[in-house]
Structures are given as structure tokens and as C-alpha cells.
Amino acid sequence: MEIRSLIHLVPAYLLYVSVPVLHVFSQEIQTTILNDETDAFINQVLAEWNSPGGVSVAVVRKDAQGTWTTETKGYGLATANGSKIDENTLFAIASNSKLFTVLATGSLINNETLxxxxxxxxxxxxxxxxxxxxxxxxxxxxxxxxxxxxxxxxxxxxxxxxxxxxxxxxxxxxxxxxxxxxxxxxxxxxxxxxxxxxxxxxxxLPSKTPFPQYVKQHFFDPLGMNSTTYSFDLAKSSGKMADGLTRQGLNMSTDPFGNGTLRTFPFWMQDGGENESPLAGAGGIISNALDMATWLQTLLLNGANPKTGNVVFSADILDKAATGITVAAGKAPYPELSPVVYGGGQARSTYRGHELIEHGGNVPGFNSQVSRLPNDNLGVAVLSNDDIYGTYIMEVVKAYILDRALGLEKIDWNSRFKAVASAGANAQPIPTPRPPNATLPSVKLTDLAGTYTNGGYGSFELCLVSPSSNSTTPTSPSCSALASNISIILPGTVDLTLPTFLAEWDSPWASHLRLTHFNGNIFNVSTLTSLPTNDPTEPYWVHGGDAPGGIAESAIDGIGFMDVWGAANGVDSPQGKMVRERAEVWFDRKKA
Structure with a gap:
């Protein structure tokens, strides 16, 4: 779950992409945005990116007389069985949930009874x-x-x-x-x-109202956003829930837009619903283009219901959320963009001279971008179920719609971002080969197996799965079960020629950690997610583990992890003589 925008899709390899300064010429402002021309463009974009899924789009505009024009439409495939996306199709909006969290906090601040x-x-x-x-x-x-x-x-x-x-x-x-x-x-x-x-x-609150119910009562219900929910069960029962789709096995260096194998992500947050889920406030909302259109209108009206005029939340709360406090991006990657400041669940910048307030979202299988231009009374939401390239596709679609709605000369963002994606695929770091004369850790491999704990991260059991433990080495029942099922639940993920540990990890982002020995006390760390295929001949597929991840360094009393905590770009890693000093996360070994 994270903020996504044009700026945040442009990493260092953009330096190798030629970006000309484009002159802007005024075009006639379009009366209908999602017309045949736009339909053809979006379908062509989906085809060029070879997207297994698609997008659902909402566009809202208010004219000088206060009259709203609202357009919603779907493009591409909602599910692996071929059902089409429309304006009712439900998507995870991921971190676009964060604005609701800030507004809920603001409503508590305005609650005079507290x-x-x-x-x-x-x-x-x-x-x-x-x-x-x-x-x-x-x-x-x-x-x-x-x-x-x-x-x-x-x-x-x-x-x-x-x-x-x-x-x-x-x-x-x-x-x-x-x-x-x-x-x-x-x-x-x-x-x-x-x-x-x-x-x-x-x-x-004296009522002890669970957070998802509080948001429903104070925002979804008053606005008539009846399809929007924190509950996967409710979304699924509607028959409108999209699948998160991806392509496994793409050769990112030679054919990044190839076919691969079509795979479906089980919905990432299935438990808790409208009672409690640990990630509801960070990214738990499910919605569709129709409700996002209502939401965009409400934001452009500074908290008023677009149908009734009733104030759902006060303008001062939204203003606080949308006013920059921190600098999210100090430099613009394109001349048409600007630096970005961040308030609370909202990023503020400009697009071709027009003030832009937006936020992105990203969870396994789903992406979202909800954007508004307050001075132009214009809002655009794009929801995607393409796990690999959905973020790029959304930005291309959003920018195309903004250009049309504002009457600006079109910029070929599609070619720009295809170049960025291709460069990124070719710039994937190549794993450093293990030295042919690699030395084993100072602690025996069998002694490194065991349970480790950290106050923040909890505990995990490290299981030696390669080389296989011999009969004289005690192995826990859970490790024995994991080792015996590797070929089923984690197919193709363990190189039996290398010392390898696995650990089960109860996380939205990984079901397992893999530690593969590199040299001495250093191990390469990968996050793996085992997912069902609904194919009895090949019951599971694995997401992740292809690209280099973090590093683990073993010691007598524990193990330290580096390059795993997700610090901002340019932040130095911890330093120190001892492993626990230079570890981003240090796990103590539990004594037997």
C-alpha cells in the first residue's frame, strides 16, 4: 500500500530515457470524455501492455453553473474466467483508504463531546x-x-x-x-x-465502535456509497468482485510484455471485514467506479454530499489532509510535473500548471489512483486489477483524460512509460554469483536452525531444508512438515545444491522467507508467497523470490536483517562492528 503518482514511477534509470520538452497548444475541451476515441485509446493501451486485466474509470466535472457531468466505464477483464469490467466492478483501492482514515481522525478532532x-x-x-x-x-x-x-x-x-x-x-x-x-x-x-x-x-469513543464501522457510518452511508466496504465477504457476495491478475514467468529482460502464465491472486485481506482488520486503516477499502465518482464529487465540494448538499465532513478537515506538511518528492522528473508535498493521505503537486491533489494505492493484484484538480472542478479515478503494470497503465489513462478534459495538447505518456517499464525490467539487479570457494557460516548450519524473536516483528522458526537434515539431527514437527511439502507449496524455489533455510511468515506480503547461503555468515533473503492455482496437478504457484532481496547475517546469539525495512531513498544503512548494531532488524535466538 503506497502512494503512486507519475513522479513515483520514475526511478534513477529515467536518466537513460530521452524526455523532450513539449510545447503545449490548446485544444477544444471535450464535452464527453469517455467517448469512442477514449475507449479505443484505453483498449489499445491494455493491448500494448498485454494486460491480463483492465481498468475501471470515473470522471467528474462541474461547470460554471454548478452542473455536474459524471462518466463511469470499465475496460478489459475483471476475472480470470473472462468476465468484463464495468462501472460496478469492485476493486481494492489500497492506500486510497488512507484519506478516509485521516478524515475519520479529523471527525474525532471536531467531536466536542470527547x-x-x-x-x-x-x-x-x-x-x-x-x-x-x-x-x-x-x-x-x-x-x-x-x-x-x-x-x-x-x-x-x-x-x-x-x-x-x-x-x-x-x-x-x-x-x-x-x-x-x-x-x-x-x-x-x-x-x-x-x-x-x-x-x-x-x-x-464510549461506544467502542470498530474503525471500519465508524467509517461506514460517517462516510459511506451518508454519501450513499453502498457498494464500498471493508468486507471481502460482502464484496464477493455481490458477484462484482474483480480478480487480482498477473502473469507468472515473464522474462523481464527479453520480453517484459509477454504472456507468461495467467495467475490469480486470492484477495489480499479476507478476514476482519467491518469489525476489525489490522490493515483496514492503511488500505482496506473495496470500491467501484460509481462510488468513486461520488467520492470525487464530495472532495471537490469540500465534504458536501453532491446529491443532497448535506455536509458529511467539514472542509477544514479535508484542507488539513490536503495541505503539504512533508516533501514526498523534491524534484520533478518531467517538465510537465512538479515536486510533491504530502499532508495526510493526500499528495499535492501540479500537472501541466494545474494544481493536482491525489493518492495512489497498491496491494497484491490491485492498484488505484484517485486524483482531483480543485481549481478546475475535475476529478478522475482509475482502478486496476493488473498486478504488474497496472500502476503504469493507470497513470497513462489518467493523464490522457486530464489532457482531454483540460483541452491540452496530448502527451504520449504511454510511450514514455513503456520505455520506463522496459528500462526498469532490463535494469533489474543481477544476483551476485556465490563464490565458488564460499565458506560456511561460523555457526554450524544445523545450529542456526531454530526459533528467533524480535519485539516488533515477533517470532519465527528457521528451518534448514537444504541440505536435508539427517536422522541424527533433531527437527521440529513444523520444520519436518515444511520440508516435506516444499515441492508442492513452494515449487521451484529451493536450490538443493545450496544451504537454504525457510521460515513460515504470516504476513500480507509473504507467506515464507527464504535464506540462501552466500558466503561466510551472509545469506540472501527473499520473500515468497505461496498461492493456490485451483489446479490439482499443480496446486500452488509462488509470487516473489526472483529478484534479489535483503541480506541476513548470522551470529552466535541471533541473526540480523539488512535491506528489508523499506527506508526512503538515500537513507544510510545502520553502521556498527557487531551484527546487531548494523542490522535494521535484529532477531535474538531463543535458547532451547
Missing amino acids: SPRLSWTSKIASVIPGWKLMDPIASKQTTILDAMSHRSGLPRHDLMYHWSDKVEDIVQRMKYLRPATEFRDIWQYTNTMYILLSSLPPLL
């Missing part, structure tokens, strides 16, 4: 009993504004939360997470702070 009153500058430590961070300054000083604008000093630490967690478990474990920077130093995107904000309604 005692003591809450404010944007309320210290988290004064609101949530026992809450701390590892950095004592951040622990004392972090406010709601700091939490929502990603400036606490914490990096992502996305592997720290588990499906078995409750929200309060994650909140209380945050004190064990190592910061990557000093407090209020830079913008570092983190989902954990939005998990924290989602704990406030049940904590502060």
Missing part, C-alpha cells in the same frame, strides 16, 4: 496508553500530524505486522522498531502509522 479533546497536534503518547517509539524524542513528541504525514523517523517495516495481529498488538509493538532517520527529518512512507490512527475510534 474529553479530553483531541487536536491535530495531540501527542500520540498522551492519547494511546503505553505507546512509545524507540527514539525517545519521537516517542514523546510525535503528533497526529506527524503520524499522518510520514515524518516519525520510522521506515516502512511492512514485515512487522501479521494477519494474526490485532490493531492494538501492532500499535504496542512499534516501540521495538528501529528508526531509519531522526524524528521529523524526512518523509518516509509507512503503513504502521495509519494502523495506529485506525485505533482511535474504538479507543476514544
Whole structure:
């Protein structure tokens, strides 16, 4: 779950792409945006990217007389069985859920019945009993504004939360997470702070209303967003839920837009629904283009219901969310764009001289982009179920629609981003070959197997699966079961010629960790997700593990992980003589 925009799709390899400065010539503003020409363009984009899925689009505009024009339409495939996307098709909107979390927090701030009153500058430590961070300054000083604008000093630490967690478990474990920077130093995107904000309604309200129900009661229901929900069960029962689709086995260096094998992601957040889910506040909402059109109108009306005029939330809350606090991107990659500032669940920048407020979202199988130009009374939402290239496709579609709606000369964003995607595929880091004379760790491989624990991340059991343990080496029942089922649940993921450990990992982003020995005490770390195929001859497929990931370094008393915490670009790694000093995450070995 993360912010996605044109700026954030342009990494360092853009330097190798020629980007001419384009002159802007005015075109006639279109009366209908999603017309035959747009349909042909979007379908052509989906074909060129060889997308297994598609997009659903909402466009809203208000004219000088206050009359709304609303258009919604779907393109491409919603499911693996070939059903088509339309305006009713449901998608995970991922981190576009964060704005609802900030608005819910703002409604608590405006709630005069709370005692003591809450404010944007309320210290988290004064609101949530026992809450701390590892950095004592951040622990004392972090406010709601700091939490929502990603400036606490914490990096992502996305592997720290588990499906078995409750929200309060994650909140209380945050004190064990190592910061990557000093407090209020830079913008570092983190989902954990939005998990924290989602704990406030049940904590502060006498009714103890669960967060998803609070959002439903205060936003979805008053706006008539009847298809929008936190519940996968409700979405599935509607018969309108899209599949998250991907292509496994693409050769990213020679044919990044090839066919591969069509795969379906099981929905990423199936438990909890409208009662409680640990990730509801960070990215739990499911919606469609019709409801997103209503939502865009409401945002452009600063919190008023577009059908009734009733105020659903106050304009000052939305203004606080959309006002820049931190710098998310200090430099624009294209002359048509600008740097980006971030408030709370909202990023603010410009597109070709027009002020733009938006946010993106990304979870396994789904992407979303919800954008509005407040000074132009224009809003666009694009939802995608293409896991690999959906983010690029959404940006191409969004920019095309903005150009048409604003009457601007079209820019060929599709060619630009296909070049970026191709360059990115070819720029994938190549794993460093294991030295032919690699030495084994200082601790015997069989002794490295066992249980490890970290206060923030919890515990995991490291199982030696290659070389196979001999009969004289004690192996836990769980490790024996894992080793015997590798070829079924994790096919093709273990090189039996290399010392390899596996660990089960109860996470949205990985079902297993793989540690493959490199040299000495160093192991290469990969996240793997085992997913069902519904094919009895090949019951599981594996997502992840192809590209180099993090590093683990073993020691007598534990193991340290590096390049896994998701710090912002340019942030230095921890330094130190001891492994635990230079580890981003240190796990103590549990004594037998």
C-alpha cells in the first residue's frame, strides 16, 4: 500500500530515457470524455501492455453553473474466467483508504463531546496508553500530524505486522522498531502509522465502535456509497468482485510484455471485514467506479454530499489532509510535473500548471489512483486489477483524460512509460554469483536452525531444508512438515545444491522467507508467497523470490536483517562492528 503518482514511477534509470520538452497548444475541451476515441485509446493501451486485466474509470466535472457531468466505464477483464469490467466492478483501492482514515481522525478532532479533546497536534503518547517509539524524542513528541504525514523517523517495516495481529498488538509493538532517520527529518512512507490512527475510534469513543464501522457510518452511508466496504465477504457476495491478475514467468529482460502464465491472486485481506482488520486503516477499502465518482464529487465540494448538499465532513478537515506538511518528492522528473508535498493521505503537486491533489494505492493484484484538480472542478479515478503494470497503465489513462478534459495538447505518456517499464525490467539487479570457494557460516548450519524473536516483528522458526537434515539431527514437527511439502507449496524455489533455510511468515506480503547461503555468515533473503492455482496437478504457484532481496547475517546469539525495512531513498544503512548494531532488524535466538 503506497502512494503512486507519475513522479513515483520514475526511478534513477529515467536518466537513460530521452524526455523532450513539449510545447503545449490548446485544444477544444471535450464535452464527453469517455467517448469512442477514449475507449479505443484505453483498449489499445491494455493491448500494448498485454494486460491480463483492465481498468475501471470515473470522471467528474462541474461547470460554471454548478452542473455536474459524471462518466463511469470499465475496460478489459475483471476475472480470470473472462468476465468484463464495468462501472460496478469492485476493486481494492489500497492506500486510497488512507484519506478516509485521516478524515475519520479529523471527525474525532471536531467531536466536542470527547474529553479530553483531541487536536491535530495531540501527542500520540498522551492519547494511546503505553505507546512509545524507540527514539525517545519521537516517542514523546510525535503528533497526529506527524503520524499522518510520514515524518516519525520510522521506515516502512511492512514485515512487522501479521494477519494474526490485532490493531492494538501492532500499535504496542512499534516501540521495538528501529528508526531509519531522526524524528521529523524526512518523509518516509509507512503503513504502521495509519494502523495506529485506525485505533482511535474504538479507543476514544464510549461506544467502542470498530474503525471500519465508524467509517461506514460517517462516510459511506451518508454519501450513499453502498457498494464500498471493508468486507471481502460482502464484496464477493455481490458477484462484482474483480480478480487480482498477473502473469507468472515473464522474462523481464527479453520480453517484459509477454504472456507468461495467467495467475490469480486470492484477495489480499479476507478476514476482519467491518469489525476489525489490522490493515483496514492503511488500505482496506473495496470500491467501484460509481462510488468513486461520488467520492470525487464530495472532495471537490469540500465534504458536501453532491446529491443532497448535506455536509458529511467539514472542509477544514479535508484542507488539513490536503495541505503539504512533508516533501514526498523534491524534484520533478518531467517538465510537465512538479515536486510533491504530502499532508495526510493526500499528495499535492501540479500537472501541466494545474494544481493536482491525489493518492495512489497498491496491494497484491490491485492498484488505484484517485486524483482531483480543485481549481478546475475535475476529478478522475482509475482502478486496476493488473498486478504488474497496472500502476503504469493507470497513470497513462489518467493523464490522457486530464489532457482531454483540460483541452491540452496530448502527451504520449504511454510511450514514455513503456520505455520506463522496459528500462526498469532490463535494469533489474543481477544476483551476485556465490563464490565458488564460499565458506560456511561460523555457526554450524544445523545450529542456526531454530526459533528467533524480535519485539516488533515477533517470532519465527528457521528451518534448514537444504541440505536435508539427517536422522541424527533433531527437527521440529513444523520444520519436518515444511520440508516435506516444499515441492508442492513452494515449487521451484529451493536450490538443493545450496544451504537454504525457510521460515513460515504470516504476513500480507509473504507467506515464507527464504535464506540462501552466500558466503561466510551472509545469506540472501527473499520473500515468497505461496498461492493456490485451483489446479490439482499443480496446486500452488509462488509470487516473489526472483529478484534479489535483503541480506541476513548470522551470529552466535541471533541473526540480523539488512535491506528489508523499506527506508526512503538515500537513507544510510545502520553502521556498527557487531551484527546487531548494523542490522535494521535484529532477531535474538531463543535458547532451547
